[in-house]
Amino acid sequence: MTTDPAVLLRGAGLRSTAPRRAVLQALLTRPHSTATDLSQAVGGQLSSQTIYNALDDLTGSGLVRRIEPAGSPTRYETRVGDNHHHVVCRSCGAVADVDCAVGVAPCLTPGAAPGFARIDEAELTWWGTCTDCALKQR
Incomplete structure (x- = not known):
C-alpha cells in the first residue's frame, strides 16, 4: 500500500x-x-x-x-477501517493502538441495541498508565 x-x-x-x-x-x-x-x-x-x-x-x-x-x-490517525481500539495514559495522555482481540468487526457484542438493524463497528477506549509514567511514579 x-x-x-x-x-x-x-x-x-x-x-x-x-x-x-x-x-x-x-x-x-x-x-x-x-x-x-x-x-x-x-x-x-x-x-x-x-x-x-x-x-x-x-x-x-x-x-x-x-x-x-x-x-x-x-x-x-491514518489507521482506518480495521476496528482497532485505543489505550490512553491517565498521567501523560499518551495514546496507543489496541488490536481487536476477537474475530471481525465489531469484535464486541452489545447487550442490547434497540432500534438498530445492524452494528458494524465498536469504539472502545481503555485507560491506564504508560510504562514511562509508571517508571516515573516509582
Missing part, C-alpha cells in the same frame, strides 16, 4: 492540495496527533483553520479517523 499523500488523496476522490498533503504526511508519521501537534509538525506553515479544514476533508473521505478520548483533545 502506498504512503504517498498525493496518491492517497486522489484515490479518496480529493484534490491533492498542498495543505492536505502536508497534514496527511504529518499524520502518516505521527499517529494520534492533535491539531496543535499537526501545526507544529508542518512548521507553523498552515493556519489553524486550514489544518481543521484539511482534517475535516480527510476524515470525511475516510483517509483519517478522528478519536475523542474523554477529557483529552481530539486526535487523528
Whole structure:
C-alpha cells in the first residue's frame, strides 16, 4: 500500500492540495496527533483553520479517523477501517493502538441495541498508565 499523500488523496476522490498533503504526511508519521501537534509538525506553515479544514476533508473521505478520548483533545490517525481500539495514559495522555482481540468487526457484542438493524463497528477506549509514567511514579 502506498504512503504517498498525493496518491492517497486522489484515490479518496480529493484534490491533492498542498495543505492536505502536508497534514496527511504529518499524520502518516505521527499517529494520534492533535491539531496543535499537526501545526507544529508542518512548521507553523498552515493556519489553524486550514489544518481543521484539511482534517475535516480527510476524515470525511475516510483517509483519517478522528478519536475523542474523554477529557483529552481530539486526535487523528491514518489507521482506518480495521476496528482497532485505543489505550490512553491517565498521567501523560499518551495514546496507543489496541488490536481487536476477537474475530471481525465489531469484535464486541452489545447487550442490547434497540432500534438498530445492524452494528458494524465498536469504539472502545481503555485507560491506564504508560510504562514511562509508571517508571516515573516509582
